[in-house]
Amino acid sequence: MITDQHIPIMTNEILSFIYRKKNLSILDCTFGGGGHSKKFLEDGHFVTAIDQDDSSSIIANQLKKNFPNIFFYKNNFKNLDLLNLDTKKFNFILLDLGFSSNQLDDDSIGLSFKINSDLNMNYLGGDLNAHKIINYYNMDELKRVFYVYGEIKQAEKLAKFIINQRSIKKINTNFEFIEVLRESGVNFRSKKIHFATQAFQALRIESNNELENLEIFLKKVHDFLDNEAYLAIISFHSLEDRIVKNYFKDNKVKKNNIFQNNKDWGFEILTKKPLTPSKLELIENNRSRSAKLRVGKFIN
Ligand SMILES: C[S@@+](CC[C@H](N)C(=O)[O-])C[C@H]1O[C@@H](n2cnc3c(N)ncnc32)[C@H](O)[C@@H]1O
The missing domain is CATH 3.40.50.150 (Vaccinia Virus protein VP39)
Structure with missing residues (x-):
């Protein structure tokens, strides 16, 4: 609406x-x-x-x-x-x-980790989106996105885990992605914020070329x-x-x-x-x- x-x-x-x-x-x-x-x-x-x-x-x-x-x-x-x-x-x-x-409330964009939606996060109408990043980026690209844009120290560990998970089954929704983050064993900076915040921020910045x-x-x-x-x-x-x-x-x-x-x-x-x-x-x-x-x- x-x-x-x-x-x-x-x-x-x-x-x-x-x-x-x-x-x-x-x-x-x-x-x-x-x-x-x-x-x-x-x-x-x-x-x-x-x-x-x-x-x-x-x-x-x-x-x-x-x-x-x-x-x-x-x-x-x-x-x-x-x-x-x-x-x-x-x-x-x-x-x-x-x-x-x-845009945050729009489940077709899927910026929120509170709403289950298709992995997207593109709010500017470009070609890239979180689904493509998570399911098709190679190891180095994933590591770059999470390290540079998410400031996640264990970006390599996270990238490896994602690549392993997606080889079993594609990661299609926000909630599936959050589950992957939870199971990855990565330490997120999560004292004051939701533990998925850094990873979501990284995907959003990359998806929209912010x-x-x-x-x-x-x-x-x-x-x-x-x-x-x-x-x-x-x-x-x-x-x-x-x-x-x-x-x-x-x-x-x-x-x-x-x-x-x-x-x-x-x-x-x-x-x-x-x-x-x-x-x-x-x-x-x-x-x-x-x-x-x-x-x-x-x-x-
Ligand atoms: C925080 S909101 C702005 C809210 C606005 N100041 C108000 O009071 O309603 C940011 C807006 O900027 C737009 N936006 C972000 N990056 C943009 C870009 N590169 N080009 C055009 N619009 C952009 C988004 O679509 C969004 O509507």
């Missing part, structure tokens, strides 16, 4: 950067259920929105009935230079990475920022956050108009440490618990 019930994360923190500003051009690259976009529109800003998800385009159309100043593009944000966007330079660009609550999408986007985004515009990025795991942190560091302004990257543009870093949700937000929205927000002000 399509809903706009995704609760937007760190909205107050995001809006605080543009408090009292009027009529801004905002690019929301991860429209999702439209939570952040709706707040921007209610404050009178103009919103250009991108998302790969079909339900997002339906929600954007519904929103347009009350707020004509929204333009939606169904695409991958890594392609932002190919979209012929209605606006060329923006005052604020937002990335709220990962998947929405709608890190590559972000890296490609970051190589292009400066062309879309107006002078003194804000780039705000919410990430949900340390691999993403590291990419964002390094991006701002590598392109920071050193002094006056001298930039770390030796180009004629860069960022004043507005969040020396990433902002995290308030105690109240953590209570009200458990999904916000791993969110980290980094913001830079573009100078050129």
